[in-house]
Amino acid sequence: xxxxxxxxxxxxxxxxxxxxxxxxxxxxxxxxxxxxxxxxxxxxxxxxxxxxxxxxxxxxxxxxxxxxxxxxxxxxxxxxxxxxxxxxxxxxxxxxxxxxxxxxxxxxxxxxxxxxxxxxxxxxxxxxxxxxxxxxxxxxxxxxxxxxxxxxxxxxxxxxxxxxxxxxxxxxxxxxxxxxxxxxxxxxxxxxxxxxxxxxxxxxxxxxxxxxxxxxxxxxxxxxxxxxxxxxxxxxxxxxxxxxxxxxxxxxxxxxxxxxxxxxxxxxxxxxxxxxxxxxxxxxxxxxxxxxxxxxxxxxxxxxxxxxxxxxxxxxxxxxxxxxxxxxxxxxxxxxxxxxxxxxxxxxxxxxxxxxxxxxxxxxxxxxxxxxxxxxxxxxxxxxxxxxxxxxxxxxxxxxxxxxxxxxxxxxxxxxxxxxxxxxxxxxxxxxxxxxxxxxxx
Amino acid sequence: xxxxxxxxxxxxxxxxxxxxxxxxxxxxxxxxxxxxxxxxxxxxxxxxxxxxxxxxxxxxxxxxxxxxxxxxxxxxxxxxxxxxxxxxxxxxxxxxxxxxxxxxxxxxxxxxxxxxxxxxxxxxxxxxxxxxxxxxxxxxxxxxxxxxxxxxxxxxxxxxxxxxxxxxxxxxxxxxxxxxxxxxxxxxxxxxxxxxxxxxxxxxxxxxxxxxxxxxxxxxxxxxxxxxxxxxxxxxxxxxxxxxxxxxxxx
Numbered sequence: 109x110x111x112x113x114x115x116x117x118x119x120x121x122x123x124x125x126x127x128x129x130x131x132x133x134x135x136x137x138x139x140x141x142x143x144x145x146x147x148x149x150x151x152x153x154x155x156x157x158x159x160x161x162x163x164x165x166x167x168x169x170x171x172x173x174x175x176x177x178x179x180x181x182x183x184x185x186x187x188x189x190x191x192x193x194x195x196x197x198x199x200x201x202x203x204x205x206x207x208x209x210x211x212x213x214x215x216x217x218x219x220x221x222x223x224x225x226x227x228x229x230x231x232x233x234x235x236x237x238x239x240x241x242x243x244x245x246x247x248x249x250x251x252x253x254x255x256x257x258x259x260x261x262x263x264x265x266x267x268x269x270x271x272x273x274x275x276x277x278x279x280x281x282x283x284x285x286x287x288x289x290x291x292x293x294x295x296x297x298x299x300x301x302x303x304x305x306x307x308x309x310x311x312x313x314x315x316x317x318x319x320x321x322x323x324x325x326x327x328x329x330x331x332x333x334x335x336x337x338x339x340x341x342x343x344x345x346x347x348x349x350x351x352x353x354x355x356x357x358x359x360x361x362x363x364x365x366x367x368x369x370x371x372x373x374x375x376x377x378x379x380x381x382x383x384x385x386x387x388x389x390x391x392x393x394x395x396x397x398x399x400x401x402x403x404x405x406x407x408x409x410x411x412x413x414x415x416x417x418x419x420x421x422x423x424x425x426x427x428x429x430x431x432x433x434x435x436x437x438x439x440x441x442x443x444x445x446x447x448x449x450x451x452x453x454x455x456x457x458x459x460x461x462x463x464x465x466x467x468x469x470x471x472x473x474x475x476x477x478x479x480x481x482x483x484x485x486x487x488x489x490x491x492x493x494x495x496x497x498x499x500x501x502x503x504x505x506x507x508x509x510x511x512x513x514x515x516x517x518x519x520x521x522x523x524x525x526x527x528x529x530x531x532x533x534x535x536x537x538x539x540x541x542x543x544x545x546x547x548x549x550x
Numbered sequence: 551x552x553x554x555x556x557x558x559x560x561x562x563x564x565x566x567x568x569x570x571x572x573x574x575x576x577x578x579x580x581x582x583x584x585x586x587x588x589x590x591x592x593x594x595x596x597x598x599x600x601x602x603x604x605x606x607x608x609x610x611x612x613x614x615x616x617x618x619x620x621x622x623x624x625x626x627x628x629x630x631x632x633x634x635x636x637x638x639x640x641x642x643x644x645x646x647x648x649x650x651x652x653x654x655x656x657x658x659x660x661x662x663x664x665x666x667x668x669x670x671x672x673x674x675x676x677x678x679x680x681x682x683x684x685x686x687x688x689x690x691x692x693x694x695x696x697x698x699x700x701x702x703x704x705x706x707x708x709x710x711x712x713x714x715x716x717x718x719x720x721x722x723x724x725x726x727x728x729x730x731x732x733x734x735x736x737x738x739x740x741x742x743x744x745x746x747x748x749x750x751x752x753x754x755x756x757x758x759x760x761x762x763x764x765x766x767x768x769x770x771x772x773x774x775x776x777x778x779x780x781x782x783x784x785x786x787x788x789x790x791x792x793x794x795x796x797x798x799x800x801x
Contacts, residue, residue: 494600495638495692499708500626500652500659513642513691520642547647 110147113165139244139254148248158433159404169289175203189530194274202290217269224259242353249349253291253323260293265302274305287317294324298332305335312343319347328360342371358384368395374403382416393422394518397430404433417448426462437469447477508541558607566592568772577744584769585791594720598632627659629715633705640692677710699730706737723757735760755787
């Protein structure tokens with residue numbers, strides 16, 4: 109199976125190579141070689157034990173090689189966050205759409221560009237930062253992303269620079285003649301004490317069949333702070349493989365919020381390396397799945413240096429025959445003392461057929477550390493349900509309310525109110541009987 | 551208003567209520583007293599419709615309707631309120647929004663127009679004074695981070711806002727210091743009127759110094775073994791449950 113898929117993508121690579129940009133060819137070919145070497149993951153790999161990608165590999169997805177896809181104004185209206193003052197880089201079926209986008213003015217301090225339209229100076233920077241810390245050896249899909257690297261976003265904030273508004277990267281997929289794959293690549297590089305807020309939205313339209321295979325690389329230099337959001341609302345028939353790698357230097361901070369609501373088969377990997385004293389990462393995640401959806405979140409935090417901290421909260425709501433996987437690994441390396449690492453994963457199962465496989469993993473090679481972790485799986489609390497009903501709330505509304513309250517524990521951790529409120533609405537829209545509880549939203 | 555006739559109830563296979571009968575008329579305050587394990591809380595929960603209690607015999611009629619056929623929310627719409635012995639903390643569900651939804655669900659079920667935000671806020675500001683709670687409590691999650699006393703005051707506040715016809719107070723006095731007990735009792739007394747019936751379930755006579763009942767019933771082994779006026783509570787306080795239970799057996 110995996111060999112047939114490799115052969116397919118090798119042929120696909122050859123087909124596209126005629127119109128490839130050329131400038132990043134060395135990395136692409138090296139990644140292609142990496143793909144040939146390692147192949148795609150299967151359930152025999154421990155990290156993919158519960159996520160079987162054979163159905164994805166069978167699809168023989170091809171890349172959309174024309175960049176004239178667009179999205180109508182009305183549909184854009186539903187995709188954009190209403191009235192959020194932000195910059196937007198919009199990609200349709202893997203290609204940057206400048207007409208739909210609004211970028212900040214680029215200069216010495218701030219440089220934001222799509223990869224496909226990057227000028228020579230930006231290209232040089234991309235080549236410098238690409239895979240500096242992330243690796244195509246992570247898994248076959250990461251290699252595939254680099255091998256097909258064609259578009260995405262490059263964000264650079266120089267030392268002490270602050271991007272004044274959130275950057276919203278919007279990856280839209282709509283119906284095409286054949287099912288397709290896109291490989292968006294994002295590089296977010298923050299200089300010392302730089303600050304930025306970046307939202308990645310993955311949106312499927314028209315019940316399209318496709319695969320998004322995305323990689324985001326983040327580097328936070330000393331004292332930098334990145335607020336990163338990922339909103340995954342792919343279509344019901346879509347596959348989504350996402351890999352985020354972050355390298356955090358001294359006293360820098362990454363706050364990651366990952367919300368997965370859509371897709372048929374979804375895999376999110378987040379690897380963060382705390383590489384300097386005082387670095388902190390907050391990992392916040394919410395997944396809501398129903399029907400036959402499969403959502404897998406794998407996170408890894410490496411505490412390489414002393415005095416680093418991590419704080420992780422993932423929650424899931426599963427209905428129908430949905431299946432979710434959570435694996436949170438925390439590694440405290442030798443001599444990395446004075447570590448504070450907290451992790452929790454809570455799951456709400458709304459049906460008898462829903463399933464969660466949750467596994468917190470701690471590997472600790474230092475002795476002066478404070479690490480806690482916990483995982484819970486449960487149903488709605490009967491006492492809470494009865495309490496609400498005894499206060500005249502009908503059962504359906506009470507259930508919906510408690511489900512929202514459970515999910516909202518994750519959303520509440522978003523400190524930036526304009527984004528928190530908008531994400532809250534997306535989450536509510538995904539819950540059953542949401543209209544009943546609209547007045548509970550503040 | 552409420553007519554309980556030969557009620558039998560059990561949890562799993564354990565019989566708790568064994569032929570309990572009780573008549574509560576409009577405007578009356580009844581105290582149900584009894585030792586631990588006598589079935590007091592079971593009675594309160596069966597009346598409010600909590601799951602897990604099998605009714606194996608008897609009947610409960612409320613305003614001419616078969617109460618046992620009604621869901622908890624239908625009972626609330628019909629004017630029944632239970633003040634919980636252990637009020638539940640519900641993080642993420644806002645106190646004030648819950649109450650507004652509750653008030654409007656009740657109004658809707660009666661064909662009345664729903665209160666808008668301004669009208670509701672005025673109602674809340676008026677009622678919250680009864681239990682001497684700060685308004686900022688209301689913007690928190692339901693009972694979230696409340697002390698034991700604050701939770702009980704919140705129950706009485708909710709009762710004040712929901713204006714039930716029949717209020718069942720399940721050990722509302724338990725865990726309260728004397729100041730909180732007075733506040734809770736004052737709140738209940740303020741809500742007492744000729745239209746509203748109240749059933750107080752309590753272990754101690756203490757509460758009844760502040761809320762003087764019209765009737766006192768002694769519950770033991772799932773049945774009411776003795777009924778009387780408010781003086782019966784004082785007798786219980788003096789003699790203890792055992793003496794009263796022995797006398798009842800002898801009779």
